[in-house]
Amino acid sequence: MNLKELGYTDLIEETRKELQLEQFGIGRIVAEHKERYVVRAADGEYEAEITGNMRFTARSREDFPAVGDWVALTVFDADFAIIHQVLPRYSVLKRQAVSHSGEVQMIAANIDYAFLVQAVDRDFNLNRLERYLTISYSSNVSPIIVLTKTDLIDEQPITEITESINHRIKDVPVLAISNETRDGYEALNNVIEKGKTYCLLGSSGVGKSTLLNNLSGQNRMKTDAISKSTNKGRHVTSHRELTILENGGILIDNPGMREVGIADTTSGLETTFDDIMDLAQQCRFKDCTHTTEAGCAVLTAVEKGEIDQSAYENYMKMEREKNHFESTVAERRKKDKQFGKIVKDYKKKDMKNKGR
Known part of the structure; x- marks a missing residue:
């Protein structure tokens, strides 16, 4: 199969060369089954796993391959390959x-x-x-x-x-x-x-x-x-x-999604509700929450029927979800950092005790 049929472009090839990955094969993830992947390459389709180093250094689920990813791989036999790296994603x-x-x-x-x-x-x-x-x-x-x-x-x-x-x-x-x-x-x-x-x-x-x-x-x-x-x-x-x-x-x-939780989507909300975001610039207070403030241009537009009431309520609900998600992520990172410091201090103390 020609890789261009899978969506391969000159830009992806340039990225591959910049990352000095020419020694590896190239393929696209076409399916995922509990961290085992199916990769389609120019010369065939392979079941694949990631390297132990990729698994060890992954900081979150986003560091693992996903369907649609382009990956650098090594083929070991007729139907098995190892994934070494995920190429940068454009979306x-x-x-x-x-x-x-x-x-x-x-x-x-x-x-x-x-x-x-x-x-x-x-x-x-x-x-x-x-x-x-x-x-x-x-x-x-x-x-x-x-x-x-x-x-x-x-x-x-x-x-x-x-x-x-x-x-x-x-x-x-x-x-x-x-x-x-x-x-x-x-x-x-x-x-x-x-x-x-x-x-x-x-x-x-x-x-x-x-x-x-x-x-x-x-x-x-x-x-x-x-x-x-x-x-x-x-x-x-x-x-x-x-x-x-x-x-x-x-x-x-994709499997059907009954829940569509909002995650890290400031730009997404601004585009979906661009009319509300434009009006927000006209509010009396820069930190207006668009709930009870006097001089809120958004609330005025809702009262006049210029902004749909349901759209306003949906925007406010998703904005709260986004803020909660961001605060949860920040708190988790803070705890991880504190835990990392405790481990580092423990190791340093342990090394001193061993040196006595």
Whole structure:
């Protein structure tokens, strides 16, 4: 396989040379299974593990490979390789790890566009869309909203949903499709460029796996129906996997996400809620919290109906989450630093005692 078909560019090659990694092979992570990886290279596909040194020096989960990463590797036999280094990423999609305060969960790396997928019959939620937008913008990934299952409702509700999106979310393409009838697929295929990498983000049961199967022309991912008892999607996709589509685009599927925690997303929030951020510059006080202050331009705009009340409430909720995440990370780093100092002092004291 030609590496360019996997998204390899001249810039990545220049980076590889700058890091003096020419003696290693090069490949892209196409799947991950509990710290064992599948890497696709020009001469084939390999199961791979990272070196012990990479594992030992990793400071956080972000230092481990993720689906979409380009890695330097050594092939040892027909189907096994060792990963020596992850090449610098130009984008990283991530969210706050579920049930692990202050930790980040990697979604995928080196993504150009994110398809934000919601089903119009049951899943549609503007607040969740703004969350996906925020993590996309903070990761330097361009979002595209995809509304699925249009065959299950009438045209008028679809128009109303599209209008509600355009009212709150500006300058983001909105595509409405049916995985059953393939309506809207022509427009969707037109936005997928050869050699560019796309990622599917959405809850379980919105049709991501069926969408991937249809675009790839293969039955790559198992699909399932919505649970009749809960009306919620089942987690069909159990891992992230990179697939090359029929038209040359590259698509990464993801397990459904019911929680989209905000992590380190100042720039993301500023872009998603740019109208609120612009108004914030007009507030009487520079440290305005936009809650109760007199002279708050944001609150005034909400009262006048210039800013949607739900958008304002969603922004405030995510801002609190961001601040909590950042304070948790800062506290963890402080504790790690203190622990490191204790260990260092203990070792120094131990060496003195041994020298007596």
